[in-house]
Amino acid sequence: MAQYEAVIGLEVHVELKTGTKIFCPSSTEFGAAPNHHVCPVCLGLPGVLPVINRKVVEYAIKAALALNCRIAPYSKFDRKNYYYPDLPKNYQISQYDLPIAANGYLEIEVNGRAKRIGITRVHMEEDAGKLVHQGSISTTPYSLVDYNRTGVPLIEIVSEPDMRTPEEAAAYLEKLKAIIQYTGVSDCKMQEGSLRCDANVSVRPAGQTGLGTKTEIKNMNSFKALQRALQYEIERQIDLLEQGEQVVQETRTWDEDRGVTLSLRSKEEAHDYRYFPEPDLVPMVISEEWVNEIRSTLPELPDRRKQRFVRDYGLPAYDAAVLTSTRELADYFERCVELYNHPKTVSNWVMGDLSRMMNATGTEIGDVCIRPEQLAGMLQLLDKGTISGKIAKTVFEEMFRTGKDPEAIVKEKGLVQISDQAVIEKVVEEVIANNTKSVEDYLSGKERALGFLVGQVMKATKGKANPGLVNKLLREKLGK
Amino acid sequence: MISIKEVEHVALLARLELSEEEKEVYTKQLSDILEHARKLQDLDTEGVPPTAHVLPLQNVFREDRVGEHLDIEDVLSNAPEREGDFFKVPRIV
Ligand SMILES: [Zn+2]
Numbered sequence: 239m240a241q242y243e244a245v246i247g248l249e250v251h252v253e254l255k256t257g258t259k260i261f262c263p264s265s266t267e268f269g270a271a272p273n274h275h276v277c278p279v280c281l282g283l284p285g286v287l288p289v290i291n292r293k294v295v296e297y298a299i300k301a302a303l304a305l306n307c308r309i310a311p312y313s314k315f316d317r318k319n320y321y322y323p324d325l326p327k328n329y330q331i332s333q334y335d336l337p338i339a340a341n342g343y344l345e346i347e348v349n350g351r352a353k354r355i356g357i358t359r360v361h362m363e364e365d366a367g368k369l370v371h372q373g374s375i376s377t378t379p380y381s382l383v384d385y386n387r388t389g390v391p392l393i394e395i396v397s398e399p400d401m402r403t404p405e406e407a408a409a410y411l412e413k414l415k416a417i418i419q420y421t422g423v424s425d426c427k428m429q430e431g432s433l434r435c436d437a438n439v440s441v442r443p444a445g446q447t448g449l450g451t452k453t454e455i456k457n458m459n460s461f462k463a464l465q466r467a468l469q470y471e472i473e474r475q476i477d478l479l480e481q482g483e484q485v486v487q488e489t490r491t492w493d494e495d496r497g498v499t500l501s502l503r504s505k506e507e508a509h510d511y512r513y514f515p516e517p518d519l520v521p522m523v524i525s526e527e528w529v530n531e532i533r534s535t536l537p538e539l540p541d542r543r544k545q546r547f548v549r550d551y552g553l554p555a556y557d558a559a560v561l562t563s564t565r566e567l568a569d570y571f572e573r574c575v576e577l578y579n580h581p582k583t584v585s586n587w588v589m590g591d592l593s594r595m596m597n598a599t600g601t602e603i604g605d606v607c608i609r610p611e612q613l614a615g616m617l618q619l620l621d622k623g624t625i626s627g628k629i630a631k632t633v634f635e636e637m638f639r640t641g642k643d644p645e646a647i648v649k650e651k652g653l654v655q656i657s658d659q660a661v662i663e664k665v666v667e668e669v670i671a672n673n674t675k676s677v678e679d680y681l682s683g684k685e686r687a688l689g690f691l692v693g694q695v696m697k698a699t700k701g702k703a704n705p706g707l708v709n710k711l712l713r714e715k716l717g718k
Numbered sequence: 719m720i721s722i723k724e725v726e727h728v729a730l731l732a733r734l735e736l737s738e739e740e741k742e743v744y745t746k747q748l749s750d751i752l753e754h755a756r757k758l759q760d761l762d763t764e765g766v767p768p769t770a771h772v773l774p775l776q777n778v779f780r781e782d783r784v785g786e787h788l789d790i791e792d793v794l795s796n797a798p799e800r801e802g803d804f805f806k807v808p809r810i811v
Contacts (some may be wrong), residue, residue, distance in 0.1 A: 256782050263785025272803040273793050277785065281793065292779035314770045321733055323807040336770065370804065382804035385793075510731055520775040 241444040242479070244472045245452075246407050246437060247399035250414060251392050252424045253365065253432035254297045259389035260364050261288030261331065261519075266391075268430070272384040280364075280389035282327035287518050290315075294362060294391040295522060297423035298338050299532050301393055302360040304421045304539055305414075307342030309529050315362075315516040323383050324367040332394075334513040337361035338524075344417060345541060346409040347559075355410050356398030365390040399438065399449070404468035408461050411435055412563070416540045420565045428460055435464060440485070441475045450475070451485040455499055457492045467492040471499050543568055551581035560589055566603040570610060577614035587613065591631065595638045607641035608634075616644035624648065626655045628701045657704040659711070662695070665703065666711045669694045680716060688712060719749050 259266055262279035279286045299309055316334035342357035367385040371378035395414065401407045415426045415433060426433040440452035455471055458464045470492075475485050490499040538546070540562050547558035547568075562568045567588070574584045592613075596606065616637065620630050625648060636647045648654055656662060669691055670677055679687035688709075695708045725745045729736050736744065790803055799806040 258782050258784050263780070263783060264787060265784045271790075273805070274790060274803070275787055276793055277788050281788070289778060289780040291782050293782040295779070312770075319731070321731075323805075323810060369810070371809075378809050380809055381807050382801055383807055384804060510727075512731070515770050517771070520773060520778050521771050523776045 242441045242472075242476045243444045243446075244402055244468070245399045245440050245442065245449055246401040246404075246468060248397045248401070248407060248410060249436045249438070250395045250397075250411065251434040252301070252395065252418055252426060254294055254391040254393060255422070255424050256291060256293045256297065256391055258291055260291055260294050260362065260391035262389055264389065270386055272382075273386065275386040276388065280326075281385060288331065288516075290519060290522070291391065295338070295524075296532055297391070297421075298360065298362045298393050299524070299529060300421050300536065301395075301418055301423050302339030302342065303529070303533050304417050304536060305339075305342040305344055305357050305360065305395065307339035307357060307360055309339050309524055310336060311526075312336060312521060312523055313338045314521040315519045316513045317516050318363075318511045318513055320511060322366070323381065324369050324388070326367070326385060326388060330364060330366065331516055331519070332363035332513075333361035336521075338522075344410070344413050346406060346413050348403070348405050348409050353400075353406065355400045355406075358396045358398050360393055360395050363392050363394060364388070365392050399440075404465040404472070407437065407468055408465050411461060411464060413540070416563055420537055420539050422537070422565075437464070437468060437471075439468060439471050439475070441472055441479065450479075451487050453485065453487065453499075454489045455492055456489060456502070457494075459494070463492060463494055466497060467499060470497065474499065537565070547581075551575065551585075553581055553585055557582075557585045557589060560593075561585060564603065570603055570606075573610035574613050577610055578617045580617070583617060584613070587617070587634070591634050592638075595635065599638075606638070608637045609641075612637055612641075612644055619644055619648065623657060623704065624655055625653060626701065626703070626705055628696070628705075629653045629655060632701070653702065655704050656699055656702045657707060659707065662699070662703050662707055663711055665695050665698050666708065666715055669698065670712075670715055677716065720745060720752065 256266060258264060259280055262277050264277045264280050265275045267275065279288055302309060313333065314336045315331050317329040318332045318334070319329045321328050337359045339360040340358065342360070343354050344357065346353050346355055365387050367383055367388040370382040370384065372380075397410065401410055415428075418424050418433075419426050424432055428434075435458055437455045437458070438452045439455060440450035442448065442450040453471065453475070455467050458467045471490070478485055486501075489502045491502050492499055543562045544555075544558045547553050547562060548555055551558075553561070560567075561571045571584060571588055574588070575581050578584060592606070592608070595601070596603065613634075616625075616630060616633055619625050619633075620627065625633060629648075632651075633644050633647050633653060636642065636651070637644060640647075642650075673691060673694060676687045676690050680691065691712055692705065692708050695703055695712070696705065722741050722745050725736070725741050725748065729741075729744075794800045794803070794805065797805045
């Protein structure tokens with residue numbers, strides 16, 4: 239059987255976090271009552287004129303610079319014509335042949351191998367409205383339209399067909415999301431739709447350089463969905479070729495519940511967009527001064543920050559990559575290290591207990607109620623021997639739930655570590671008396687039995703005994 | 719000359735339903751318009767830079783400040799049908 243290779247390119251839409259829409263002063267605020275954030279311009283009423291929001295251009299340039307793109311000195315808008323009820327004007331204002339930026343790239347790493355993925359172009363456009371169905375789109379009796387989202391600014395980032403596996407595609411999207419989030423021009427929340435991704439996929443026999451017929455996959459609403467959909471589509475296309483059939487160039491939608499891609503072939507020649515220059519908007523001439531001014535506002539981006547974490551904090555590359563995956567997490571880590579200068583210890587807590595509890599409770603780093611001062615404070619209590627490592631986990635969980643100071647929790651719950659030799663000695667003697675079998679095992683050379691005895695002492699003291707002291711006392715008492 | 723097929727295609731894209739007679743008329747009229755515009759192609763444009771816009775204007779921006787929204791009753795006053803504050807439209811397949 240022939241070996242096949244997939245060729246994948248992604249088109250990513252990102253909602254820009256401006257206060258108003260791209261061509262009118264309507265608010266972009268999320269969650270307003272339906273059709274309350276609209277005006278004659280975004281409703282496409284006759285006789286209105288769009289005017290571009292300066293901040294949209296600024297944000298688009300900022301994102302494009304972060305993606306190593308070349309900013310176009312001259313750029314314009316075009317009309318993309320199609321009929322759909324979420325588009326009141328029957329055309330979308332977009333950019334066709336003179337996009338704001340082109341020729342960029344970003345770096346991904348999959349299985350330890352670095353790879354550069356090209357970015358063909360970045361252009362600005364307006365979002366469409368939202369259709370609300372009752373149940374699924376195929377069974378709903380009618381649709382309801384909310385135009386609040388109409389005219390919200392988007393940038394579309396088109397990659398080169400440089401990815402070969404679903405893993406590479408996911409890594410590209412992760413990195414793209416991180417970079418854009420770092421620039422602060424978008425939240426990039428896939429679940430809320432401020433980051434949306436379509437994929438172009440084709441397959442070809444390995445070693446061949448020409449491209450196979452591609453399909454476009456839509457409706458992938460998570461990283462997991464992206465990988466599953468690509469995996470499915472690649473296998474579907476290979477199966478077709480293996481059976482001597484042809485791949486049909488078409489748009490397909492990912493059905494998350496059934497785990498398949500389905501044809502969206504439409505009878506209405508939807509792809510005949512008849513682009514032409516938007517006569518209501520004048521062209522933009524982007525000066526080098528403006529570009530440089532925007533460049534100077536770029537923050538340290540994920541790759542650079544990761545390198546610095548390895549260099550300055552002596553962290554393993556893996557830790558550095560995880561900690562710099564979002565700007566908020568990296569900021570949190572650095573604030574903790576400022577207060578408690580043991581980077582690897584902080585990293586272990588942030589990547590371990592903190593991430594675990596964030597995942598378990600669906601909490602974002604911005605909403606975590608443990609302040610860096612509190613995490614640092616807890617680590618200092620641990621160093622001083624006030625609490626044991628085991629108790630620290632309890633304190634940590636309590637801080638995560640309540641946001642209380644570690645000292646207060648330790649006091650309230652009576653969690654102070656017992657380091658009083660006399661108290662522990664008493665418990666040790668009891669444990670030795672009650673566990674003769676384990677004592678014999680230990681004396682006959684089974685080192686493991688000591689662990690059991692330590693555990694019994696810890697249990698009797700509700701985890702508060704100083705483990706080092708328990709160990710020492712047990713060994714002494716057992717005369718070894 | 720453009721064909722009846724092209725007129726049908728454009729009509730479909732514009733969601734226009736045309737009678738056979740109208741198709742004939744528009745085929746002729748659209749062809750005449752294109753023929754008229756075609757004269758531009760006879761001009762020598764050697765050395766003339768391409769134009770994206772007819773007005774000698776550039777960089778007209780607005781600041782990112784929220785303005786007035788339309789009253790919901792005005793928003794929906796032209797809606798063929800409404801449900802609550804939504805526009806109500808036929809199901810789109
Ligand atoms: Zn508006």
